[in-house]
Amino acid sequence: MAVRGLQTRSAQTCPWSPQKIAYTVEEAAELLSISRAQTYRLIETGELGSFKIGKCRRVSAEQLVEFVAR
DSSP: OEETTEEOGGGTTOTTOOSOSEEEHHHHHHHHTSOHHHHHHHHHTTSSOOEEETTEEEEEHHHHHHHHHO
16 A cells, blocks of 8 residues: 555555555444444454544554454
């Protein structure tokens, strides 16, 4: 995946060719076809990685790929 000239490891393994570097929890839930609440549970248990920018929680495309690969 090339994002503004940057190459990431997920380019070779990502089945849906993400157009974003990071997704909201709601967007991640939609991509995984699970509920928002289930996505937050996965984040709380550490099964799905995430990070915060200020008060906003985000899930990177790479974190989604790693979760699906497990």
